[in-house]
Amino acid sequence: MIALTPPVQPDAESPSRDYGLDLSRLIDVATFTDERGAVGVVEAEAIPFAIERIYFLYGVPAGKVRGDHGHRTLQQFFIPLSGHFTVSLHDGEREASWVLDDPAQGLYVPPMMWRSVHTFSPDGVCLVLASETYDKADYYHSFETFTAEARKARGAS
Amino acid sequence: MIALTPPVQPDAESPSRDYGLDLSRLIDVATFTDERGAVGVVEAEAIPFAIERIYFLYGVPAGKVRGDHGHRTLQQFFIPLSGHFTVSLHDGEREASWVLDDPAQGLYVPPMMWRSVHTFSPDGVCLVLASETYDKADYYHSFETFTAEARKARGAS
Numbered sequence: 110m111i112a113l114t115p116p117v118q119p120d121a122e123s124p125s126r127d128y129g130l131d132l133s134r135l136i137d138v139a140t141f142t143d144e145r146g147a148v149g150v151v152e153a154e155a156i157p158f159a160i161e162r163i164y165f166l167y168g169v170p171a172g173k174v175r176g177d178h179g180h181r182t183l184q185q186f187f188i189p190l191s192g193h194f195t196v197s198l199h200d201g202e203r204e205a206s207w208v209l210d211d212p213a214q215g216l217y218v219p220p221m222m223w224r225s226v227h228t229f230s231p232d233g234v235c236l237v238l239a240s241e242t243y244d245k246a247d248y249y250h251s252f253e254t255f256t257a258e259a260r261k262a263r264g265a266s
Numbered sequence: 267m268i269a270l271t272p273p274v275q276p277d278a279e280s281p282s283r284d285y286g287l288d289l290s291r292l293i294d295v296a297t298f299t300d301e302r303g304a305v306g307v308v309e310a311e312a313i314p315f316a317i318e319r320i321y322f323l324y325g326v327p328a329g330k331v332r333g334d335h336g337h338r339t340l341q342q343f344f345i346p347l348s349g350h351f352t353v354s355l356h357d358g359e360r361e362a363s364w365v366l367d368d369p370a371q372g373l374y375v376p377p378m379m380w381r382s383v384h385t386f387s388p389d390g391v392c393l394v395l396a397s398e399t400y401d402k403a404d405y406y407h408s409f410e411t412f413t414a415e416a417r418k419a420r421g422a423s
Contacts, residue, residue, distance in 0.1 A: 150319075232389055
């Protein structure tokens with residue numbers, strides 16, 4: 110994993126914050142490797158939500174972008190099962206990107222986040238575990254609306 | 267998918283059977299493809315069990331075998347997310363093998379089945395969805411014990 114643009118941390122003078130990108134993080138996938146190859150196990154207790162939906166992305170051309178929308182409540186966990194790709198998150202104020210290239214580590218995406226998944230390698234496969242079944246009403250398709258509501262949710266001016 | 271050795275079907279004279287390999291089957295994974303690549307969605311209602319455990323196999327050398335044990339009650343669904351591999355099943359009486367090479371189709375493995383997963387391509391990734399969390403007592407490690415108990419369960423001599 111390479112954090113391309115790690116989230117800006119509040120400095121010591123700032124009040125601590127605990128929203129948006131502060132809540133995103135890499136989580137280890139329990140991995141058992143021997144001469145017969147590797148097994149990665151998604152332990153329920155390792156993921157901060159109950160998994161309600163499973164899907165996977167593959168065959169994504171290098172120049173194409175998946176996602177590119179926001180979610181109000183959805184939580185997700187992205188695992189690179191083959192190759193690599195980049196996940197970019199924006200919490201309405203700050204942004205960060207991660208290149209995911211190790212099946213032993215996934216990215217947790219908290220609620221109220223704009224995300225895109227892009228720059229797949231030709232063999233890139235992204236497993237997505239999600240906290241909710243499909244709900245059209247949970248999506249933001251306008252980045253402007255998303256940032257405005259994210260700002261309101263934080264109580265910012 | 268190529269059924270290497272499809273299960274022997276009972277002929278018209280035989281009573282219909284509904285155990286072991288008769289219950290194994292390929293199940294389509296809902297797949298949405300456009301110019302941005304493909305998304306495969308594991309719809310809960312498409313799988314004949316509630317998913318309690320998620321794991322994946324990768325980096326398995328071509329000559330190595332995973333699994334090679336039986337389960338009393340465990341049900342599984344194997345999906346090839348990258349490359350290909352072979353799943354061999356034995357219900358104590360009959361055996362069948364499938365080469366899985368299409369992420370849009372997975373193999374359902376019913377209870378009381380001996381299974382092995384082998385002959386991975388170098389890029390082979392096998393996603394496994396399972397009906398139970400790990401339970402040591404659910405395993406058969408002896409093929410002889412498994413076949414004997416499978417025979418008993420069928421009420422055969």
